[in-house]
Amino acid sequence: MKSRRALLIALAFLLPNLIGFLVFTFGPILYSLWISLTDWALTRQNDFNEEPVNFIGVENYQRLLVGDESVLFWDYFWNTVFLMLGIPIGIAGSLVLAMMLSTRTTPRRLSRRISLSTLILVVTILASFGTWVVTNPGPRPTDSAEVLSSEEGLGTLTEWQVDRMRSNGTVLLVATLGGMAFMGIAAGSVFFRTVYYLPSLLAGVAMYLLWKALFRPRGGLINAMLGPPLEWLQSAVESTPPWLWYALGITIAGIAALLCLSMVLTGVRKLASGESGITAFVGRLGVVVTLLATGAGLGYTTVQLPAQALLPNGVSNLTADDIASVVLEMGGEAGVSGELLASLAGQIQPDVTPEDAIAQLAPAVTLDTESRLREVVYSRTSATKIGYTAGEGLSPPEWLISSRWAKTAIVIMGVWLGIGGSNMLLYLAGLSNIPPELYEAAAIDGASGWSRFINVTWPQLAPTTFFIVIMSTIGGLQGGFEQAMVMTEGKADTITLTYYLYNVAFEDEFQLGLASAIAWIMFAMIFVMTALNFRVGSQMVND
Amino acid sequence: MGNANTSPGRREGPLLIAGRIALFVVALVVGLSFFVPFMWQVLMSISEVADVDLLTKTVTPPEANWENYPRVFNHEQIEFGRYFFNSFFVAGWVTIIQVITCSMAAYAFSRLQWPGRDKVFLGYLGTLMVPGVVLMVPTYAIVRYMGMFNDYTGLIIPVSFTAYGTFLLRQFMLTIPTSLDEAASIDGAGHWRIYSQIILPLARPGIIVMAIFAFLFNYNAFFWPLIIVKDENLRTLPIGLLAFNTSYGQETPLIMAASLMAMIPPVIIFLVLQKYLVKGIQLGAVKG
Amino acid sequence: MAEVKLDHVRKVYDGTVVAVEDFHLTIKDGEFVVLVGPSGCGKSTTLRMVAGLEEISDGTISIGDRVVNDVLPKDRDIAMVFQNYALYPHMTVYKNMAFGLMLRKLPRDQIHTRVEQTAAMLGIEHLLKRRPKALSGGQRQRVALGRAIVREPKVFLFDEPLSNLDAKLRVTTRTEIKNLHQRLKTTTIYVTHDQEEAMTLGDRIVVMSEGKVQQVDTPLNIYRRPANRFVAAFLGSPPMNFIQGKLEESEGGLHFMDGQYIDLTLPGEMASRVASHKGKAVTLGFRPTAMSETAEGKFAGPGNSLTLQTSVVEPLGERIDVSCTSSTGGHLVARIEARDDFPVGDRVTFHLDMSHVHLFADGEFGPNLVHPSA
Ligand SMILES: Nc1ncnc2c1ncn2[C@@H]1O[C@H](COP(=O)(O)OP(=O)(O)OP(=O)(O)O)[C@@H](O)[C@H]1O
Ligand SMILES: [Mg+2]
Numbered sequence A: 001m002k003s004r005r006a007l008l009i010a011l012a013f014l015l016p017n018l019i020g021f022l023v024f025t026f027g028p029i030l031y032s033l034w035i036s037l038t039d040w041a042l043t044r045q046n047d048f049n050e051e052p053v054n055f056i057g058v059e060n061y062q063r064l065l066v067g068d069e070s071v072l073f074w075d076y077f078w079n080t081v082f083l084m085l086g087i088p089i090g091i092a093g094s095l096v097l098a099m100m101l102s103t104r105t106t107p108r109r110l111s112r113r114i115s116l117s118t119l120i121l122v123v124t125i126l127a128s129f130g131t132w133v134v135t136n137p138g139p140r141p142t143d144s145a146e147v148l149s150s151e152e153g154l155g156t157l158t159e160w161q162v163d164r165m166r167s168n169g170t171v172l173l174v175a176t177l178g179g180m181a182f183m184g185i186a187a188g189s190v191f192f193r194t195v196y197y198l199p200s201l202l203a204g205v206a207m208y209l210l211w212k213a214l215f216r217p218r219g220g221l222i223n224a225m226l227g228p229p230l231e232w233l234q235s236a237v238e239s240t241p242p243w244l245w246y247a248l249g250i251t252i253a254g255i256a257a258l259l260c261l262s263m264v265l266t267g268v269r270k271l272a273s274g275e276s277g278i279t280a281f282v283g284r285l286g287v288v289v290t291l292l293a294t295g296a297g298l299g300y301t302t303v304q305l306p307a308q309a310l311l312p313n314g315v316s317n318l319t320a321d322d323i324a325s326v327v328l329e330m331g332g333e334a335g336v337s338g339e340l341l342a343s344l345a346g347q348i349q350p351d352v353t354p355e356d357a358i359a360q361l362a363p364a365v366t367l368d369t370e371s372r373l374r375e376v377v378y379s380r381t382s383a384t385k386i387g388y389t390a391g392e393g394l395s396p397p398e399w400l401i402s403s404r405w406a407k408t409a410i411v412i413m414g415v416w417l418g419i420g421g422s423n424m425l426l427y428l429a430g431l432s433n434i435p436p437e438l439y440e441a442a443a444i445d446g447a448s449g450w451s452r453f454i455n456v457t458w459p460q461l462a463p464t465t466f467f468i469v470i471m472s473t474i475g476g477l478q479g480g481f482e483q484a485m486v487m488t489e490g491k492a493d494t495i496t497l498t499y500y501l502y503n504v505a506f507e508d509e510f511q512l513g514l515a516s517a518i519a520w521i522m523f524a525m526i527f528v529m530t531a532l533n534f535r536v537g538s539q540m541v542n543d
Numbered sequence B: 001m002g003n004a005n006t007s008p009g010r011r012e013g014p015l016l017i018a019g020r021i022a023l024f025v026v027a028l029v030v031g032l033s034f035f036v037p038f039m040w041q042v043l044m045s046i047s048e049v050a051d052v053d054l055l056t057k058t059v060t061p062p063e064a065n066w067e068n069y070p071r072v073f074n075h076e077q078i079e080f081g082r083y084f085f086n087s088f089f090v091a092g093w094v095t096i097i098q099v100i101t102c103s104m105a106a107y108a109f110s111r112l113q114w115p116g117r118d119k120v121f122l123g124y125l126g127t128l129m130v131p132g133v134v135l136m137v138p139t140y141a142i143v144r145y146m147g148m149f150n151d152y153t154g155l156i157i158p159v160s161f162t163a164y165g166t167f168l169l170r171q172f173m174l175t176i177p178t179s180l181d182e183a184a185s186i187d188g189a190g191h192w193r194i195y196s197q198i199i200l201p202l203a204r205p206g207i208i209v210m211a212i213f214a215f216l217f218n219y220n221a222f223f224w225p226l227i228i229v230k231d232e233n234l235r236t237l238p239i240g241l242l243a244f245n246t247s248y249g250q251e252t253p254l255i256m257a258a259s260l261m262a263m264i265p266p267v268i269i270f271l272v273l274q275k276y277l278v279k280g281i282q283l284g285a286v287k288g
Numbered sequence C: 001m002a003e004v005k006l007d008h009v010r011k012v013y014d015g016t017v018v019a020v021e022d023f024h025l026t027i028k029d030g031e032f033v034v035l036v037g038p039s040g041c042g043k044s045t046t047l048r049m050v051a052g053l054e055e056i057s058d059g060t061i062s063i064g065d066r067v068v069n070d071v072l073p074k075d076r077d078i079a080m081v082f083q084n085y086a087l088y089p090h091m092t093v094y095k096n097m098a099f100g101l102m103l104r105k106l107p108r109d110q111i112h113t114r115v116e117q118t119a120a121m122l123g124i125e126h127l128l129k130r131r132p133k134a135l136s137g138g139q140r141q142r143v144a145l146g147r148a149i150v151r152e153p154k155v156f157l158f159d160e161p162l163s164n165l166d167a168k169l170r171v172t173t174r175t176e177i178k179n180l181h182q183r184l185k186t187t188t189i190y191v192t193h194d195q196e197e198a199m200t201l202g203d204r205i206v207v208m209s210e211g212k213v214q215q216v217d218t219p220l221n222i223y224r225r226p227a228n229r230f231v232a233a234f235l236g237s238p239p240m241n242f243i244q245g246k247l248e249e250s251e252g253g254l255h256f257m258d259g260q261y262i263d264l265t266l267p268g269e270m271a272s273r274v275a276s277h278k279g280k281a282v283t284l285g286f287r288p289t290a291m292s293e294t295a296e297g298k299f300a301g302p303g304n305s306l307t308l309q310t311s312v313v314e315p316l317g318e319r320i321d322v323s324c325t326s327s328t329g330g331h332l333v334a335r336i337e338a339r340d341d342f343p344v345g346d347r348v349t350f351h352l353d354m355s356h357v358h359l360f361a362d363g364e365f366g367p368n369l370v371h372p373s374a
Helices: A002-035 A059-065 A070-084 A086-102 A110-135 A159-187 A189-202 A205-214 A221-238 A242-272 A278-310 A320-334 A338-347 A354-364 A367-379 A403-418 A422-432 A436-444 A449-460 A462-477 A481-488 A497-506 A512-542 B014-045 B049-058 B068-073 B080-111 B117-128 B132-145 B152-159 B163-174 B178-187 B191-202 B204-220 B223-228 B237-248 B252-282 C043-051 C093-103 C108-122 C137-149 C167-184 C195-201 C219-224 C229-234 C268-273
Strands: C004-013 C017-027 C032-036 C058-063 C078-081 C155-159 C187-192 C204-209 C212-217 C241-250 C253-257 C263-265 C281-286 C305-315 C319-325 C331-337 C347-352 C358-361
Touching (some): A002 A512, A002 B117, A002 B152, A059 A070, A059 A512, A070 A403, A070 A497, A110 A159, A159 A189, A189 A403, A189 A422, A205 A481, A205 B252, A221 A278, A221 B014, A242 A278, A403 A481, A422 B252, A449 A462, A481 A497, A481 B223, A481 B237, A497 B132, B014 B049, B014 B252, B068 B080, B080 B117, B080 B204, B132 B152, B163 B204, B178 B191, B178 C043, B178 C093, B223 B237, C032 C043, C032 C195, C043 C058, C043 C155, C093 C137, C137 C167, C167 C195, C187 C195, C195 C219, C204 C229, C212 C219, C212 C229, C241 C331, C319 C347
Parallel strands (some): C032 C204, C078 C155
Antiparallel strands (some): C241 C253, C241 C281, C253 C263, C281 C358, C305 C347
C-alpha cells in the first residue's frame, strides 16, 4: 500500500517529537484535568506509600472559588489583576517607542551621518575632558585626614575622596550621554532599538535582583532620584496654605472628568452617525480611561499632599511595648525560641520610632524577619503617612517592603522591561507594513497629526494590537511569580495566582489536586479573556 | 508621528529639522533610562558593601573593586561556576533536541502527505492555547514516576518537545517551494537527504530563530528548574542566583556582580544574532 | 535513451477532480513531444506522473521496458526542468549541477569533467561559483537546463521552462533547446501552454483540453488538419475564424449558409465528404491567411466571397490584419497583402481559399468533417 508506506516514512520523521509531545504536553493536559478532581497530595499519597488517591469531583474548584481557600484565591487573583494594570501602559508605550523609532531622526546621507557622528564624538571627548578638568579635585592633599561630617553617610571618606568620586561620576555621565548620542547618529534607530530591547531580553532572576537593588528604600537609585523632586514638593506644600492644594486637586480631577465626558459624548455621536468606526471608538475609550485614571490619581494625590507633608513624620502611636509584643508574636510564628524573643524584645528602647526600633533589632534578626516585622509595625501605625525618615515630610516609598507599594514597584519594573520588547518590534513591523500611499492620501485629504494617527495608523495596526493584547493578557494572568519570588519572597501582598499554585503544589503539603484546580481555573479565565478579546478584536480588525 | 517621510528631493525646512532633533533627544533620553540601570549595576558591582549606598550621591565608588567577580566563583558552599555550566548544559541540550525533533516533525507536517496529518497537526495546534501552568503539576508527577526527578534528564527532557517549535518550523518550511524537493527527488535524493540537505539548510533562518528562543527561554527558565531540582549541584543559574541572594542578600555588590555575569551570555547571543531574532519576532511567529 | 509509454493513464485528485483522462501515447526513443493546452488541462499532471511526483490513479507508465508506476522518481532515471527552475538556493551553480551525480555516487573527477563540459556547452562556465540568487533569469534557466543535461538521463521532462523569460530570450532559448535535443537525441516531454513554442519545438504535439488528449500529430499536420474545433481554435495565430451555419443543398451543390448573407459553395471533393451532414448545423473554420481582397489564383472561383464590416487595421509589415464583423455579429480577422489605403470602416468583400476551409460538427469539440481523424 502506498499510503501505508507514506505513513511509515512520516512516522519516522514525526515520532521523536510526537512521543515527547504526547508524554509531556498532550498527556499532561488530560492528566492535569483528572488530578484536579482528586485529593492528591504528595505528603499523603506519594510514590512511597500506597494510600489511594481519592476522586472528589469538583470539590477543589469549590474550595477555591467559594470555600475555605476562596479568600486567598480571590486575594491573589486581584493581586494578579493589579499587576496586569501595567499591560495597557506598556502596550501604549511600545507603540509610542515604535512610532518614534520609525520616524527618521538622523540624516539620510551616509557622509552627513559620518561627519555629524564624528563631530559628536569629538564634542563628547572634549566635554568629558573638560568636565574632568573642571571638577577634578587635583592631587590628594597631604593633610587629607579630615573626615567629613557623617550626616550624609560619607563619614569614612575624606572630602578629597568625595570630590574625586563626584568628578569621576560626572565625567562618566557626560561620556555615557555623548557615547549614546554618537551611536544613535552613527547606527540610527537600530542602535536605539537594541538598547530598548535589551531589558526585555534579560528579564529573569538576574534582572529582578538588579531591580531589587534599585528599589532599595535607602541607597537605591530610584528613591535617590525621587528625593529632590519630593523635597521641592515638600517645600512648596509647606509654603502654601493647604486649601490651595485641595482646590488644585479637585480642579485637576474635575477638568479630567469633564474632558472625558466630552470625549465620550463626541465618540458616541461619531459612532452613531457612522462618522467613525468601532476601532476609533475603542481607541478613544482607551484614551478616556487612561485620562480619567490619571486625572483622578493626580487629583487625589494633590488633595492628600498637605496631609502627607505637614504631619510630623515618624510618630507612631506604638509604644516600645507594642513593638516588643509584635516581636514576640512574629518570632513565635517564625519558630524562634522564646528566650531569644524575650531578649530581642528587651533590646527595644523606650521612646523610639518604629523605624529606629526595627533598626535596633536588625542585627539580631534575619533580613526576612526584619522586613516582616517592618510590615507588621507599619500596618499597625496609625499615622497617616508612609515613609520612615524622621522629620522629612514627603519621602519616597518603601518600594518592595510596604504592601502599599510593592505591587506598584513590580508594575513599574514590568513596564520598563516590556515597553521596548517584542511588542515594540511587532509594532515596528506593523508600521513599516502600512503603505505610504495611505499617509499621502490622508495628507491630501488634509489630515495631520492626531487625525492621521486615528484614521490611518491606529486602524492599520489593529491586527498587531490585537495579537499583542491577546498574548499579553495570557502572559499577564500567568505572571508575577518570578518577580515576587525574587524581589519580595511573596511578602508585601505580592502573591499572584501562579505563585499561589506554586505554594500549594510545591511547598508544604504538595497538594497536587488543589494546584491543578487552580491551573484549570486560570485556564478558564484565559480562555474567557481570549474569547472576549477575539470578539472585540475581530470587530476592530474587520472595521 | 508615523512614517512622515519627506520626499528625498525636497529641501527640509528648519521646523522639520528642529522636530527631528527634538525627537532624537527624546529617543536619547529614553535610551538613557534603559541603559542607566545596567550602568548602575556595574557601579554597584565594583563597590565595597559599605559604599554601595554612596553611589546615589557620588555615582562612582571610592575605588573600583573588581574583587567581587572572583569572589562570586570562589565560594565554599555556592558553586557559581557550576550553575553556569548547568544552565549552558541544560539550555544547550534542550536547544539541540528541539532543533532536531521539531524540524523533523515540521518536515513531516509540511512536506509529506500521509493519512491523518491534518488531524494530528490540529492536536498540536490545540495545545498551544493551553497555558504553561496547567502542565506544571502533571509533568512534575510524570517526571517523578519516571525517576527523572532531581536529575539532568528531568531538567532537559520534559521541555525538549515543544508543539510550538514544531508549529513555527512548519510555518517556515511551508514557504520553501515544493519544486525544490521534487527537483531533489528527481536528482536521486530520498526523504532523509531531502530533509537534511535541502530543507534544513533552507529553513536555517527559521531554525536559528527557534534555537535562539529555545536557548534563551531555557537559560532564563525558573519555575520548572525550581520545582524539579533539589540537589545544589543541579541548580541552574536563575535558581542558583536566587539561592545566592538568599545567603548574601546583604552584600549587594556581590549579588550585582553575579547577576551581571548571568546577563552576559544572552546579550552576546542577541548582539551576534540580532538580525534573525528581530526578523523572527516581526514575522509575528514568536510568542510576544 | 528510452521509449516512454503511457498506457491509458488516468489521474484523479482527492477522488473527485479528474485531472487526466485516458492518456494513451507511446513516445519513441529520442522523440521530442510537446504537451500543449490551456491552463488547467492536465499537462503538468501528466508530466509529473511520468516523473513520479504524482501517483498514477489508473493505467501504466513505462520508461524503456520497465513499468515505473511504483518506482520512486530518483530511480526512474529522468531529469526535469521546472517552471521556476527549482535551483537549490543554498548551493553554488556547480553544486546544483553536481548534486544528482553525487547522489549517484559517481567518482569526483568524473563529476567534475561532466559538469565542466555541460557548463561549457551551455556557456555558463563563468557562473559555476555563483549562487542562484546572483544570476539573471536567463542564466538561471540555463543552469536548470544544465542540471538536467549533466545527468544524462533517459528522459528529459520540461514543465513550461521558458515562461518566466522575456519574449526575446524565450525565442533564442527555444532554438537552443531544439539544437540541444538534436545533439543529445534524448527522449523529451515538454509542457507548454504557448502554441508557438509547441509548433516550433515538437516532433509531435499532444493537444490537451480538460484532461483529455484532443490530437496527437506533427506540428504541420495539426495545423493543417486539426482534429476538432478546439484544436483548430487553439493552434495558430491569429486564431482561426469561425462562422456558425448550416449545410444546405441548392443549385446542385452543397452550400454553407449562416442564414443571412453568407452563402459559400463547397468544392466538389469536400462536398462529397460532408454530404452526410446535409441540413445539419456546422461550424465553418478558416485561417486568416485563407482570405484575400482579390479573387486571383487560389482565391478565384465562384461562391467564395464574403462581405464583412471592417473595423480595425493592424499593420504587420508585409501584411495587415483586418478585424471584421460578420452579419451575425461574429468576430473575424483577415490577414491580407499590406496596402496603405485600406478602407477601414467600410464593408469589404473578401474571397476565401476554399481548399483550406474546414467544417466542424457542432459544439466546442466538434470533430473536423473535412479531415476526419483515423
Ligand atoms: N494537488 C491537486 N489537488 C487537486 N487538484 C489538482 C491538484 N493539482 C492539480 N489539480 C487540478 O488538476 C487539473 C490539472 O492541473 P495541471 O496542473 O496539470 O494543469 P496544467 O495543464 O499544468 O495547467 P497550467 O498551464 O496552468 O500549469 C486542474 O484542474 C487542477 O485544478
Ligand atoms: Mg502546469
